[in-house]
Amino acid sequence: MCELLGMSANVPTDICFSFTGLMQRGGRTGPHKDGWGITFYEGKGCRTFRDPQPSYNSPIAKLVQDYPIKSCAVISHIRQANRGAVALENTHPFTRELWGRNWTFAHNGQLTGYRSLKTPFFQPIGETDSEYAFCWILEQLKQRYPRKPANWPAVFKFIASCAEQLRKKGVFNMLLSDGHYVMAYCSTNLHWLTRRAPFGKATLLDEDVEIDFQQETTANDVVTLIATQPLTGNEQWQKIQAGEFALFHFGERVL
Amino acid sequence: MCELLGMSANVPTDICFSFTGLMQRGGRTGPHKDGWGITFYEGKGCRTFRDPQPSYNSPIAKLVQDYPIKSCAVISHIRQANRGAVALENTHPFTRELWGRNWTFAHNGQLTGYRSLKTPFFQPIGETDSEYAFCWILEQLKQRYPRKPANWPAVFKFIASCAEQLRKKGVFNMLLSDGHYVMAYCSTNLHWLTRRAPFGKATLLDEDVEIDFQQETTANDVVTLIATQPLTGNEQWQKIQAGEFALFHFGERVL
Numbered sequence: 001m002c003e004l005l006g007m008s009a010n011v012p013t014d015i016c017f018s019f020t021g022l023m024q025r026g027g028r029t030g031p032h033k034d035g036w037g038i039t040f041y042e043g044k045g046c047r048t049f050r051d052p053q054p055s056y057n058s059p060i061a062k063l064v065q066d067y068p069i070k071s072c073a074v075i076s077h078i079r080q081a082n083r084g085a086v087a088l089e090n091t092h093p094f095t096r097e098l099w100g101r102n103w104t105f106a107h108n109g110q111l112t113g114y115r116s117l118k119t120p121f122f123q124p125i126g127e128t129d130s131e132y133a134f135c136w137i138l139e140q141l142k143q144r145y146p147r148k149p150a151n152w153p154a155v156f157k158f159i160a161s162c163a164e165q166l167r168k169k170g171v172f173n174m175l176l177s178d179g180h181y182v183m184a185y186c187s188t189n190l191h192w193l194t195r196r197a198p199f200g201k202a203t204l205l206d207e208d209v210e211i212d213f214q215q216e217t218t219a220n221d222v223v224t225l226i227a228t229q230p231l232t233g234n235e236q237w238q239k240i241q242a243g244e245f246a247l248f249h250f251g252e253r254v255l
Numbered sequence: 256m257c258e259l260l261g262m263s264a265n266v267p268t269d270i271c272f273s274f275t276g277l278m279q280r281g282g283r284t285g286p287h288k289d290g291w292g293i294t295f296y297e298g299k300g301c302r303t304f305r306d307p308q309p310s311y312n313s314p315i316a317k318l319v320q321d322y323p324i325k326s327c328a329v330i331s332h333i334r335q336a337n338r339g340a341v342a343l344e345n346t347h348p349f350t351r352e353l354w355g356r357n358w359t360f361a362h363n364g365q366l367t368g369y370r371s372l373k374t375p376f377f378q379p380i381g382e383t384d385s386e387y388a389f390c391w392i393l394e395q396l397k398q399r400y401p402r403k404p405a406n407w408p409a410v411f412k413f414i415a416s417c418a419e420q421l422r423k424k425g426v427f428n429m430l431l432s433d434g435h436y437v438m439a440y441c442s443t444n445l446h447w448l449t450r451r452a453p454f455g456k457a458t459l460l461d462e463d464v465e466i467d468f469q470q471e472t473t474a475n476d477v478v479t480l481i482a483t484q485p486l487t488g489n490e491q492w493q494k495i496q497a498g499e500f501a502l503f504h505f506g507e508r509v510l
Contacts, residue, residue, distance in 0.1 A: 042307075044380050045343030050302050063318050088300030096352065100378040102344075123355040125299050 002092070002108045003032055004190065005076040006175040006226035008182040008248035012042075012070035013223050017204070017211045019076060020065050021231040024206035026055030026078040035091040036061060038076035039104045040069045041179040046102045050091045072250055073177045077106035082129075083114075089126035093175075094134050096122055098141060099148035101178045105134040108228055109171030109187055133172070137162045153247065153255055156183050160245045167243065175226060182248045184226045186240035193237045194224045194251065202232040222251030257347070257363040258287055259445065260331040261430040261481035263437040263503035267297075267325035268478050272459070272466045274331060275320050276486040279461035281310030281333040290346040291316060293331035294359045295324045296434035301357045305346045327505055328432045332361035338369075344381035348430075349389050351377055353396060354403035356433045360389040363483055364426030364442055388427070392417045408502070408510055411438050415500045422498065430481060437503045439481045441495035448492045449479045449506065457487040477506030 005022045007015050019038065027033035036058065037050035047069075055061040055078055077092035084090035092106040107130035114129040121142055122135035140162050141155070149155050159176065163185040166172045172187040184190050195202075197220070199213035217223075226246070230237035240246050247255035260277045262270050274293065282288035291313065292305035302324075310316045310333055332347035339345035347361040362385035369384040376397055377390035395417050396410070404410050414431065418440040421427045427442040439445050450457075452475070454468035472478075481501070485492035495501050502510035 042343045045305075045346065047305050047343060048303070052297075059322050060318065063315065067314050088297045088302060091300065097378060097380055100380055102380060123352060125352055125355055125357060 002077055002079045003030065003228040004106055004108050004173060004175050004226070005231075006177070006182050006184060007071070007074040007223065008251050009072050009221070009223040010251040011218075011221055012072055013221065014068035014070050015074050015076070016065055016068050017202070017209065018225055018227070018231050020209060021204040021206045022076060022078060022227070023055040023061050023065065026061070028056040029206045030078070032078035032080045034081040034086045035079040036077065037091050037093050037106075038064060038074065039093045039095060040071040041073040041102070041177065042071060044101070044179065046095060046104060046179060048093060048095060050088065052086050052088050052091050073179050073182050075104050075106050075175045075177055075182070082110050084126055084128035087126065090128045090131070092130060094131050096134070096138055098138050103138065104177050105130075105137075106175045107133060108173040108189075111166060111170040111172065113169050133166050152181060156181060156247050156255065159183065160185060163245065164243065173228065180249065182226070183245060184240060185245040186242060188242060189228050190226060190240045191228070191230050191237040192224060192226045192240065192246055193230070193235055194222065194253070196222045201234070203234050205231060205233045224248050224251050224253065257332055257334045258285065258483040259361055259363050259428060259430050259481070260486075261432070261437050261439060262326070262329040262478065263506050264327050264476070264478040265506040266473075266476055267327055268476065269323035269325050270329050270331070271320055271323050272457070272464065273480055273482070273486050275464060276459040276461045277331060277333060277482070278310040278316050278320065281316070283311040284461045285333070287333035287335045289336040289341045290334040291332065292347050292361070293319060293329065294348045294350060295326040296328040296357070296432065297326055299356070299434065301350060301359060301434060303348060303350060305343065307341050307343050307346050328434050328437050330359050330361050330430045330432055330437070337365050338385075339381055339383035342381065345383045345386070347385060349386050351389070351393055353393055358393065359432050360385075360392075361430045362388060363428040363444075366421060366425040366427065368424050388421050407436060411436060411502050411510065414438065415440060418500065419498065428483065435504065437481065438500060439495060440500040441497060443497060444483050445481060445495045446483070446485050446492040447479060447481045447495065447501055448485070448490055449477065449508070451477045456489070458489050460486060460488050479503050479506050479508065
């Protein structure tokens with residue numbers, strides 16, 4: 001399997017602290033040694049750092065940990081390969097354009113019968129069930145909304161109905177973002193946590209690192225993290241129930 | 256304007272030496288301080304490092320210079336903004352999927368009347384004339400070849416005919432790759448150089464760096480570089496004539 005990490009914030013925030021925790025699971029405290037990736041949104045643009053190498057000793061992962069890139073929407077993934085070889089084209093997150101926006105997707109789980117999913121418009125480049133599923137979801141969106149929609153909560157409810165169909169094919173935990181919204185759909189394991197004033201201290205479970213958010217934030221900051229498993233030991237993470245989803249908009253849960 | 260750098264090689268080769276030269280022009284020896292980017296193909300996958308910051312002092316550019324990523328097809332760009340703000344979504348190269356392949360594009364020049372280009376299928380995310388032009392080329396390809404074509408030289412000749420139409424709208428120097436082929440279309444300035452055995456030494460024009468390729472290569476390596484302006488002072492770069500293009504396949508010029 002794999003692990004997911006997402007962030008939604010109301011001010012550009014760096015994710016170095018949480019990313020440092022996740023990266024340890026990429027071959028050191030966890031078995032997810034088959035690649036890692038992270039996508040940061042900045043305005044309409046986004047940038048992705050990816051590597052099919054284990055994250056815990058990747059020079060690129062080191063850069064991302066040391067060089068704070070501030071963003072309001074982040075999606076990250078560490079991979080333990082099941083479908084598809086260990087290769088760059090099979091490394092999450094995946095990003096495609098729809099309605100003039102960058103859509104970014106990462107998946108944890110395993111699907112069967114996914115090759116029967118029809119994706120004439122958005123064709124997979126790699127061999128993973130995950131990219132097939134992403135292309136199929138975009139396909140459904142393009143058919144349902146040929147033009148850019150206006151009612152975004154309705155769009156994400158529709159995406160959840162697509163995810164529900166994919167869950168019937170296996171395990172389908174997913175993070176999806178268009179840069180404004182960050183959506184988490186849970187099939188087995190996804191947890192989330194919102195940090196806001198008064199900020200306290202947090203301690204990573206996977207690395208002997210503590211951070212005092214009071215030093216790092218302002219009173220108005222609202223930052224939500226989503227992860228397969230809680231990353232900190234002294235905070236109250238909430239589990240998303242199987243078959244349910246959570247939608248975040250600039251830090252706040254809206255659905 | 257901007258500067259372009261491309262590479263096509265028959266064995267995975269790092270571009271650190273040439274990239275080091277180009278990066279100096281990103282705010283130090285050149286005025287191209289409005290961002291930079293580089294895309295490396297690895298198998299069917301590709302990864303892009305981009306930054307709207309000047310390249311000559313970018314920590315990410317430093318990583319790319321120090322960490323040799325070996326690839327058979329590379330496209331790089333440093334930007335001096337004309338159309339579109341200095342922002343990540345306006346930073347080249349741009350990558351989109353077509354026929355299940357990653358297509359990567361970078362442009363040097365300036366177009367007028369580009370907003371009249373119809374791109375219903377591939378929608379621009381940023382505001383640059385360059386991304387509009389790229390989306391329009393992909394649009395033409397999708398219409399001309401609804402299914403994945405087999406005769407690739409014919410495809411690139413068709414792309415050249417599209418580029419010819421774009422050149423009528425202004426200055427249009429372009430690098431384009433699908434990971435197998437690297438195409439250079441010249442409107443005003445593009446030079447290329449093929450290195451093969453017997454390899455000699457090369458000296459960067461923009462930085463006091465010399466490299467002895469004999470130490471870095473095997474007798475069978477064939478590596479072609481394409482750049483807006485020659486990057487080395489002691490090698491014979493060939494200029495592509497205005498309105499002409501060059502197509503490279505794993506290091507060798509094929510058209």
